[in-house]
Amino acid sequence: MKDVTHIPDTGPQTFEDLKAEFGKSLMMPEFGDPEALFMENIQFINSQNVLFLEGELAYSLTVNSFAAISFKEFAERQSGMGLFSNNFTDRPVADSKGVLE
Numbered sequence: 001m002k003d004v005t006h007i008p009d010t011g012p013q014t015f016e017d018l019k020a021e022f023g024k025s026l027m028m029p030e031f032g033d034p035e036a037l038f039m040e041n042i043q044f045i046n047s048q049n050v051l052f053l054e055g056e057l058a059y060s061l062t063v064n065s066f067a068a069i070s071f072k073e074f075a076e077r078q079s080g081m082g083l084f085s086n087n088f089t090d091r092p093v094a095d096s097k098g099v100l101e
Helices: 015-025 034-053 071-078
Strands: none
């Protein structure tokens, strides 16, 4: 079990506190309700931190200026490549450079 004397600082727990802490650097969603997205994200952050405190995870999470947008929107905005792809079902294309022996 983790040392519970070191409870991670998760940051703001309300949307109003989030706006107060991050101000103009707060990323707001292009679509959707930022307060609802924040509440979804804070629930995820807090649930992961419970697992950290129980020793199930080796990391803790905290609120940052991206807490009011979805992961999909974060990926589309920040990666420069659109949404991340986790399609691991595609097989590599064979080439004609030789045969492994």
